[in-house]
Amino acid sequence: MKLIGSYTSPYVRKISVMLLEKGIDFDFVNDSPWADDTQVPHFNPLGKVPALIADDGEIWFDSPVIAAYLDTLPGGTPLLPADPAAALRVRRLEALADGVTDAAVALVLEKRREADKQDEAWIVRQRGVLNRGLDALEQYAASHRDLNGETLNLADIAVACALGYINFRRVAPNWCVERPTLIALVERLFQRESFARTTPP
Ligand SMILES: N[C@@H](CCC(=O)N[C@@H](CS)C(=O)NCC(=O)O)C(=O)O
Structure with missing residues:
Protein backbone atom coordinates (compact mmCIF):
# COMPACT_ATOMS: atom_id res chain seq x y z
CA MET A 1 0.00 0.00 0.00
CA LEU A 73 -9.91 -4.16 5.39
CA PRO A 74 -9.72 -7.29 7.52
CA GLY A 75 -7.70 -7.21 10.74
CA GLY A 76 -6.47 -4.23 12.71
CA THR A 77 -8.38 -2.13 15.21
CA PRO A 78 -11.74 -0.95 13.83
CA LEU A 79 -11.95 2.86 13.93
CA LEU A 80 -15.62 3.02 12.98
CA PRO A 81 -18.42 1.31 14.91
CA ALA A 82 -19.87 -1.81 13.28
CA ASP A 83 -23.40 -0.43 13.61
CA PRO A 84 -24.07 1.67 10.44
CA ALA A 85 -26.00 4.42 12.27
CA ALA A 86 -23.28 4.74 14.92
CA ALA A 87 -20.63 4.80 12.18
CA LEU A 88 -22.48 7.66 10.46
CA ARG A 89 -22.44 9.67 13.69
CA VAL A 90 -18.67 9.22 13.95
CA ARG A 91 -18.30 10.21 10.29
CA ARG A 92 -20.39 13.33 10.92
CA LEU A 93 -17.81 14.36 13.50
CA GLU A 94 -15.03 13.53 11.04
CA ALA A 95 -16.78 15.92 8.60
CA LEU A 96 -16.98 18.58 11.32
CA ALA A 97 -13.27 18.22 12.14
CA ASP A 98 -12.33 18.21 8.45
CA GLY A 99 -14.46 21.35 7.97
CA VAL A 100 -12.53 23.06 10.77
CA THR A 101 -9.33 21.97 9.01
CA ASP A 102 -10.64 23.36 5.69
CA ALA A 103 -11.24 26.75 7.36
CA ALA A 104 -7.77 26.68 8.95
CA VAL A 105 -6.13 25.84 5.59
CA ALA A 106 -8.14 28.62 3.88
CA LEU A 107 -6.88 31.10 6.50
CA VAL A 108 -3.26 30.00 6.06
CA LEU A 109 -3.49 30.33 2.27
CA GLU A 110 -5.21 33.73 2.46
CA LYS A 111 -2.59 35.08 4.87
CA ARG A 112 0.13 34.05 2.41
CA ARG A 113 -1.24 36.47 -0.17
CA GLU A 114 0.15 39.98 -0.29
CA ALA A 115 -1.51 42.15 2.35
CA ASP A 116 -3.42 44.31 -0.16
CA LYS A 117 -4.78 41.20 -1.94
CA GLN A 118 -6.18 39.57 1.20
CA ASP A 119 -9.96 39.50 1.46
CA GLU A 120 -10.94 40.59 4.98
CA ALA A 121 -14.56 39.43 4.61
CA TRP A 122 -13.33 35.96 3.59
CA ILE A 123 -10.97 35.85 6.57
CA VAL A 124 -13.80 36.82 8.95
CA ARG A 125 -16.04 34.13 7.41
CA GLN A 126 -13.41 31.39 7.78
CA ARG A 127 -12.69 32.47 11.38
CA GLY A 128 -16.43 32.13 12.08
CA VAL A 129 -16.43 28.60 10.64
CA LEU A 130 -13.36 27.69 12.69
CA ASN A 131 -14.76 29.02 15.95
CA ARG A 132 -18.25 27.56 15.54
CA GLY A 133 -16.75 24.22 14.53
CA LEU A 134 -14.47 24.14 17.57
CA ASP A 135 -17.33 25.11 19.88
CA ALA A 136 -19.43 22.26 18.50
CA LEU A 137 -16.54 19.81 18.86
CA GLU A 138 -16.01 20.93 22.47
CA GLN A 139 -19.66 20.10 23.20
CA TYR A 140 -19.46 16.71 21.50
CA ALA A 141 -16.18 15.91 23.32
CA ALA A 142 -17.72 16.87 26.68
CA SER A 143 -20.62 14.46 26.07
CA HIS A 144 -18.15 11.57 25.51
CA ARG A 145 -20.54 10.31 22.87
CA ASP A 146 -19.01 9.50 19.45
CA LEU A 147 -15.92 11.54 20.44
CA ASN A 148 -13.53 11.36 23.40
CA GLY A 149 -15.00 8.05 24.47
CA GLU A 150 -13.40 4.89 25.85
CA THR A 151 -12.17 3.62 22.49
CA LEU A 152 -10.21 5.54 19.87
CA ASN A 153 -12.23 6.19 16.73
CA LEU A 154 -11.93 8.11 13.44
CA ALA A 155 -13.55 11.22 14.93
CA ASP A 156 -10.91 11.42 17.67
CA ILE A 157 -8.17 11.13 15.06
CA ALA A 158 -9.70 13.77 12.74
CA VAL A 159 -10.17 16.24 15.62
CA ALA A 160 -6.59 15.78 16.85
CA CYS A 161 -5.25 16.27 13.31
CA ALA A 162 -7.31 19.47 12.92
CA LEU A 163 -6.00 20.87 16.22
CA GLY A 164 -2.46 19.71 15.47
CA TYR A 165 -2.60 21.70 12.24
CA ILE A 166 -4.06 24.78 13.97
CA ASN A 167 -1.17 24.62 16.47
CA PHE A 168 1.45 23.96 13.78
CA ARG A 169 0.38 26.93 11.62
CA ARG A 170 -0.56 29.08 14.64
CA VAL A 171 -3.90 29.80 13.01
CA ALA A 172 -5.81 30.43 16.24
CA PRO A 173 -3.40 30.60 19.20
CA ASN A 174 -6.26 31.09 21.67
CA TRP A 175 -8.36 28.13 20.52
CA CYS A 176 -7.89 26.39 23.89
CA VAL A 177 -9.49 29.20 25.88
CA GLU A 178 -12.76 27.80 27.23
CA ARG A 179 -12.37 24.49 25.40
CA PRO A 180 -10.97 22.35 28.21
CA THR A 181 -12.33 19.03 26.98
CA LEU A 182 -10.73 19.43 23.56
CA ILE A 183 -7.39 20.28 25.20
CA ALA A 184 -7.55 17.16 27.37
CA LEU A 185 -8.51 15.05 24.35
CA VAL A 186 -5.63 16.18 22.16
CA GLU A 187 -3.06 16.11 24.96
CA ARG A 188 -3.97 12.47 25.51
CA LEU A 189 -3.92 11.60 21.81
CA PHE A 190 -0.65 13.42 21.06
CA GLN A 191 1.06 11.00 23.45
CA ARG A 192 0.20 8.04 21.23
CA GLU A 193 3.00 6.71 19.07
CA SER A 194 0.91 7.19 15.91
CA PHE A 195 0.68 10.95 16.57
CA ALA A 196 4.28 11.28 17.77
CA ARG A 197 5.49 9.65 14.54
CA THR A 198 3.40 11.96 12.34
CA THR A 199 4.14 15.33 13.99
CA PRO A 200 4.59 17.89 11.20
CA PRO A 201 8.25 18.91 10.70
N1 LIG B 1 -11.18 17.04 1.34
C1 LIG B 1 -9.84 16.66 1.00
C2 LIG B 1 -8.90 17.84 1.23
C3 LIG B 1 -7.49 17.52 0.77
C4 LIG B 1 -6.65 18.79 0.63
O1 LIG B 1 -7.18 19.91 0.46
N2 LIG B 1 -5.34 18.61 0.70
C5 LIG B 1 -4.45 19.75 0.51
C6 LIG B 1 -3.17 19.54 1.31
S1 LIG B 1 -3.39 20.01 2.98
C7 LIG B 1 -4.05 19.79 -0.94
O2 LIG B 1 -3.71 18.78 -1.50
N3 LIG B 1 -4.11 20.98 -1.55
C8 LIG B 1 -3.71 21.18 -2.90
C9 LIG B 1 -4.70 21.99 -3.65
O3 LIG B 1 -5.72 22.43 -3.07
O4 LIG B 1 -4.49 22.21 -4.85
C10 LIG B 1 -9.43 15.45 1.84
O5 LIG B 1 -9.98 15.29 2.94
O6 LIG B 1 -8.60 14.64 1.38
Missing part, protein backbone atom coordinates in the same frame (compact mmCIF):
# COMPACT_ATOMS: atom_id res chain seq x y z
CA LYS A 2 1.30 3.49 -0.86
CA LEU A 3 0.18 6.74 0.73
CA ILE A 4 0.86 9.79 -1.41
CA GLY A 5 1.02 12.96 0.60
CA SER A 6 3.03 15.64 2.29
CA TYR A 7 4.23 15.65 5.89
CA THR A 8 2.48 18.92 6.72
CA SER A 9 -1.02 18.02 5.45
CA PRO A 10 -3.52 17.39 8.27
CA TYR A 11 -5.66 15.23 5.96
CA VAL A 12 -2.64 13.07 5.14
CA ARG A 13 -1.79 12.87 8.84
CA LYS A 14 -5.29 11.54 9.55
CA ILE A 15 -4.66 8.64 7.17
CA SER A 16 -1.09 8.03 8.38
CA VAL A 17 -2.35 7.83 11.98
CA MET A 18 -5.08 5.41 10.94
CA LEU A 19 -2.62 3.16 9.12
CA LEU A 20 -0.28 3.15 12.13
CA GLU A 21 -3.10 2.49 14.61
CA LYS A 22 -4.30 -0.40 12.47
CA GLY A 23 -0.80 -1.78 12.02
CA ILE A 24 -1.06 -1.71 8.21
CA ASP A 25 2.29 -1.60 6.38
CA PHE A 26 2.59 1.26 3.93
CA ASP A 27 5.13 3.28 1.98
CA PHE A 28 4.87 7.04 2.32
CA VAL A 29 5.45 8.85 -0.99
CA ASN A 30 6.28 12.46 -0.17
CA ASP A 31 4.83 14.69 -2.90
CA SER A 32 3.71 18.27 -2.35
CA PRO A 33 0.70 19.09 -4.56
CA TRP A 34 2.03 22.66 -4.81
CA ALA A 35 5.41 21.64 -6.32
CA ASP A 36 5.94 22.28 -10.06
CA ASP A 37 6.91 18.65 -10.67
CA THR A 38 4.16 17.09 -8.53
CA GLN A 39 2.79 13.73 -9.65
CA VAL A 40 -0.32 14.03 -7.48
CA PRO A 41 -2.74 14.76 -10.39
CA HIS A 42 -1.82 11.34 -11.87
CA PHE A 43 -3.31 9.73 -8.78
CA ASN A 44 -6.03 12.20 -7.88
CA PRO A 45 -7.41 14.34 -10.72
CA LEU A 46 -8.27 16.99 -8.12
CA GLY A 47 -4.54 17.41 -7.47
CA LYS A 48 -4.95 16.99 -3.73
CA VAL A 49 -3.39 14.78 -1.11
CA PRO A 50 -3.90 12.26 0.36
CA ALA A 51 -4.27 9.60 -2.32
CA LEU A 52 -3.88 5.94 -1.48
CA ILE A 53 -2.75 3.19 -3.84
CA ALA A 54 -4.13 -0.04 -2.43
CA ASP A 55 -2.32 -3.38 -2.72
CA ASP A 56 -4.62 -4.38 -5.60
CA GLY A 57 -3.66 -1.18 -7.47
CA GLU A 58 -6.94 0.65 -6.90
CA ILE A 59 -6.50 4.35 -6.11
CA TRP A 60 -8.57 6.00 -3.38
CA PHE A 61 -9.18 9.64 -2.44
CA ASP A 62 -10.16 11.86 -0.60
CA SER A 63 -9.36 11.36 3.09
CA PRO A 64 -12.89 10.42 4.31
CA VAL A 65 -13.17 7.83 1.52
CA ILE A 66 -9.68 6.47 2.25
CA ALA A 67 -10.58 6.28 5.95
CA ALA A 68 -13.77 4.35 5.20
CA TYR A 69 -11.86 2.07 2.81
CA LEU A 70 -9.20 1.27 5.42
CA ASP A 71 -11.89 0.28 7.89
CA THR A 72 -13.24 -2.30 5.42
Whole structure:
Protein backbone atom coordinates (compact mmCIF):
# COMPACT_ATOMS: atom_id res chain seq x y z
CA MET A 1 0.00 0.00 0.00
CA LYS A 2 1.30 3.49 -0.86
CA LEU A 3 0.18 6.74 0.73
CA ILE A 4 0.86 9.79 -1.41
CA GLY A 5 1.02 12.96 0.60
CA SER A 6 3.03 15.64 2.29
CA TYR A 7 4.23 15.65 5.89
CA THR A 8 2.48 18.92 6.72
CA SER A 9 -1.02 18.02 5.45
CA PRO A 10 -3.52 17.39 8.27
CA TYR A 11 -5.66 15.23 5.96
CA VAL A 12 -2.64 13.07 5.14
CA ARG A 13 -1.79 12.87 8.84
CA LYS A 14 -5.29 11.54 9.55
CA ILE A 15 -4.66 8.64 7.17
CA SER A 16 -1.09 8.03 8.38
CA VAL A 17 -2.35 7.83 11.98
CA MET A 18 -5.08 5.41 10.94
CA LEU A 19 -2.62 3.16 9.12
CA LEU A 20 -0.28 3.15 12.13
CA GLU A 21 -3.10 2.49 14.61
CA LYS A 22 -4.30 -0.40 12.47
CA GLY A 23 -0.80 -1.78 12.02
CA ILE A 24 -1.06 -1.71 8.21
CA ASP A 25 2.29 -1.60 6.38
CA PHE A 26 2.59 1.26 3.93
CA ASP A 27 5.13 3.28 1.98
CA PHE A 28 4.87 7.04 2.32
CA VAL A 29 5.45 8.85 -0.99
CA ASN A 30 6.28 12.46 -0.17
CA ASP A 31 4.83 14.69 -2.90
CA SER A 32 3.71 18.27 -2.35
CA PRO A 33 0.70 19.09 -4.56
CA TRP A 34 2.03 22.66 -4.81
CA ALA A 35 5.41 21.64 -6.32
CA ASP A 36 5.94 22.28 -10.06
CA ASP A 37 6.91 18.65 -10.67
CA THR A 38 4.16 17.09 -8.53
CA GLN A 39 2.79 13.73 -9.65
CA VAL A 40 -0.32 14.03 -7.48
CA PRO A 41 -2.74 14.76 -10.39
CA HIS A 42 -1.82 11.34 -11.87
CA PHE A 43 -3.31 9.73 -8.78
CA ASN A 44 -6.03 12.20 -7.88
CA PRO A 45 -7.41 14.34 -10.72
CA LEU A 46 -8.27 16.99 -8.12
CA GLY A 47 -4.54 17.41 -7.47
CA LYS A 48 -4.95 16.99 -3.73
CA VAL A 49 -3.39 14.78 -1.11
CA PRO A 50 -3.90 12.26 0.36
CA ALA A 51 -4.27 9.60 -2.32
CA LEU A 52 -3.88 5.94 -1.48
CA ILE A 53 -2.75 3.19 -3.84
CA ALA A 54 -4.13 -0.04 -2.43
CA ASP A 55 -2.32 -3.38 -2.72
CA ASP A 56 -4.62 -4.38 -5.60
CA GLY A 57 -3.66 -1.18 -7.47
CA GLU A 58 -6.94 0.65 -6.90
CA ILE A 59 -6.50 4.35 -6.11
CA TRP A 60 -8.57 6.00 -3.38
CA PHE A 61 -9.18 9.64 -2.44
CA ASP A 62 -10.16 11.86 -0.60
CA SER A 63 -9.36 11.36 3.09
CA PRO A 64 -12.89 10.42 4.31
CA VAL A 65 -13.17 7.83 1.52
CA ILE A 66 -9.68 6.47 2.25
CA ALA A 67 -10.58 6.28 5.95
CA ALA A 68 -13.77 4.35 5.20
CA TYR A 69 -11.86 2.07 2.81
CA LEU A 70 -9.20 1.27 5.42
CA ASP A 71 -11.89 0.28 7.89
CA THR A 72 -13.24 -2.30 5.42
CA LEU A 73 -9.91 -4.16 5.39
CA PRO A 74 -9.72 -7.29 7.52
CA GLY A 75 -7.70 -7.21 10.74
CA GLY A 76 -6.47 -4.23 12.71
CA THR A 77 -8.38 -2.13 15.21
CA PRO A 78 -11.74 -0.95 13.83
CA LEU A 79 -11.95 2.86 13.93
CA LEU A 80 -15.62 3.02 12.98
CA PRO A 81 -18.42 1.31 14.91
CA ALA A 82 -19.87 -1.81 13.28
CA ASP A 83 -23.40 -0.43 13.61
CA PRO A 84 -24.07 1.67 10.44
CA ALA A 85 -26.00 4.42 12.27
CA ALA A 86 -23.28 4.74 14.92
CA ALA A 87 -20.63 4.80 12.18
CA LEU A 88 -22.48 7.66 10.46
CA ARG A 89 -22.44 9.67 13.69
CA VAL A 90 -18.67 9.22 13.95
CA ARG A 91 -18.30 10.21 10.29
CA ARG A 92 -20.39 13.33 10.92
CA LEU A 93 -17.81 14.36 13.50
CA GLU A 94 -15.03 13.53 11.04
CA ALA A 95 -16.78 15.92 8.60
CA LEU A 96 -16.98 18.58 11.32
CA ALA A 97 -13.27 18.22 12.14
CA ASP A 98 -12.33 18.21 8.45
CA GLY A 99 -14.46 21.35 7.97
CA VAL A 100 -12.53 23.06 10.77
CA THR A 101 -9.33 21.97 9.01
CA ASP A 102 -10.64 23.36 5.69
CA ALA A 103 -11.24 26.75 7.36
CA ALA A 104 -7.77 26.68 8.95
CA VAL A 105 -6.13 25.84 5.59
CA ALA A 106 -8.14 28.62 3.88
CA LEU A 107 -6.88 31.10 6.50
CA VAL A 108 -3.26 30.00 6.06
CA LEU A 109 -3.49 30.33 2.27
CA GLU A 110 -5.21 33.73 2.46
CA LYS A 111 -2.59 35.08 4.87
CA ARG A 112 0.13 34.05 2.41
CA ARG A 113 -1.24 36.47 -0.17
CA GLU A 114 0.15 39.98 -0.29
CA ALA A 115 -1.51 42.15 2.35
CA ASP A 116 -3.42 44.31 -0.16
CA LYS A 117 -4.78 41.20 -1.94
CA GLN A 118 -6.18 39.57 1.20
CA ASP A 119 -9.96 39.50 1.46
CA GLU A 120 -10.94 40.59 4.98
CA ALA A 121 -14.56 39.43 4.61
CA TRP A 122 -13.33 35.96 3.59
CA ILE A 123 -10.97 35.85 6.57
CA VAL A 124 -13.80 36.82 8.95
CA ARG A 125 -16.04 34.13 7.41
CA GLN A 126 -13.41 31.39 7.78
CA ARG A 127 -12.69 32.47 11.38
CA GLY A 128 -16.43 32.13 12.08
CA VAL A 129 -16.43 28.60 10.64
CA LEU A 130 -13.36 27.69 12.69
CA ASN A 131 -14.76 29.02 15.95
CA ARG A 132 -18.25 27.56 15.54
CA GLY A 133 -16.75 24.22 14.53
CA LEU A 134 -14.47 24.14 17.57
CA ASP A 135 -17.33 25.11 19.88
CA ALA A 136 -19.43 22.26 18.50
CA LEU A 137 -16.54 19.81 18.86
CA GLU A 138 -16.01 20.93 22.47
CA GLN A 139 -19.66 20.10 23.20
CA TYR A 140 -19.46 16.71 21.50
CA ALA A 141 -16.18 15.91 23.32
CA ALA A 142 -17.72 16.87 26.68
CA SER A 143 -20.62 14.46 26.07
CA HIS A 144 -18.15 11.57 25.51
CA ARG A 145 -20.54 10.31 22.87
CA ASP A 146 -19.01 9.50 19.45
CA LEU A 147 -15.92 11.54 20.44
CA ASN A 148 -13.53 11.36 23.40
CA GLY A 149 -15.00 8.05 24.47
CA GLU A 150 -13.40 4.89 25.85
CA THR A 151 -12.17 3.62 22.49
CA LEU A 152 -10.21 5.54 19.87
CA ASN A 153 -12.23 6.19 16.73
CA LEU A 154 -11.93 8.11 13.44
CA ALA A 155 -13.55 11.22 14.93
CA ASP A 156 -10.91 11.42 17.67
CA ILE A 157 -8.17 11.13 15.06
CA ALA A 158 -9.70 13.77 12.74
CA VAL A 159 -10.17 16.24 15.62
CA ALA A 160 -6.59 15.78 16.85
CA CYS A 161 -5.25 16.27 13.31
CA ALA A 162 -7.31 19.47 12.92
CA LEU A 163 -6.00 20.87 16.22
CA GLY A 164 -2.46 19.71 15.47
CA TYR A 165 -2.60 21.70 12.24
CA ILE A 166 -4.06 24.78 13.97
CA ASN A 167 -1.17 24.62 16.47
CA PHE A 168 1.45 23.96 13.78
CA ARG A 169 0.38 26.93 11.62
CA ARG A 170 -0.56 29.08 14.64
CA VAL A 171 -3.90 29.80 13.01
CA ALA A 172 -5.81 30.43 16.24
CA PRO A 173 -3.40 30.60 19.20
CA ASN A 174 -6.26 31.09 21.67
CA TRP A 175 -8.36 28.13 20.52
CA CYS A 176 -7.89 26.39 23.89
CA VAL A 177 -9.49 29.20 25.88
CA GLU A 178 -12.76 27.80 27.23
CA ARG A 179 -12.37 24.49 25.40
CA PRO A 180 -10.97 22.35 28.21
CA THR A 181 -12.33 19.03 26.98
CA LEU A 182 -10.73 19.43 23.56
CA ILE A 183 -7.39 20.28 25.20
CA ALA A 184 -7.55 17.16 27.37
CA LEU A 185 -8.51 15.05 24.35
CA VAL A 186 -5.63 16.18 22.16
CA GLU A 187 -3.06 16.11 24.96
CA ARG A 188 -3.97 12.47 25.51
CA LEU A 189 -3.92 11.60 21.81
CA PHE A 190 -0.65 13.42 21.06
CA GLN A 191 1.06 11.00 23.45
CA ARG A 192 0.20 8.04 21.23
CA GLU A 193 3.00 6.71 19.07
CA SER A 194 0.91 7.19 15.91
CA PHE A 195 0.68 10.95 16.57
CA ALA A 196 4.28 11.28 17.77
CA ARG A 197 5.49 9.65 14.54
CA THR A 198 3.40 11.96 12.34
CA THR A 199 4.14 15.33 13.99
CA PRO A 200 4.59 17.89 11.20
CA PRO A 201 8.25 18.91 10.70
N1 LIG B 1 -11.18 17.04 1.34
C1 LIG B 1 -9.84 16.66 1.00
C2 LIG B 1 -8.90 17.84 1.23
C3 LIG B 1 -7.49 17.52 0.77
C4 LIG B 1 -6.65 18.79 0.63
O1 LIG B 1 -7.18 19.91 0.46
N2 LIG B 1 -5.34 18.61 0.70
C5 LIG B 1 -4.45 19.75 0.51
C6 LIG B 1 -3.17 19.54 1.31
S1 LIG B 1 -3.39 20.01 2.98
C7 LIG B 1 -4.05 19.79 -0.94
O2 LIG B 1 -3.71 18.78 -1.50
N3 LIG B 1 -4.11 20.98 -1.55
C8 LIG B 1 -3.71 21.18 -2.90
C9 LIG B 1 -4.70 21.99 -3.65
O3 LIG B 1 -5.72 22.43 -3.07
O4 LIG B 1 -4.49 22.21 -4.85
C10 LIG B 1 -9.43 15.45 1.84
O5 LIG B 1 -9.98 15.29 2.94
O6 LIG B 1 -8.60 14.64 1.38
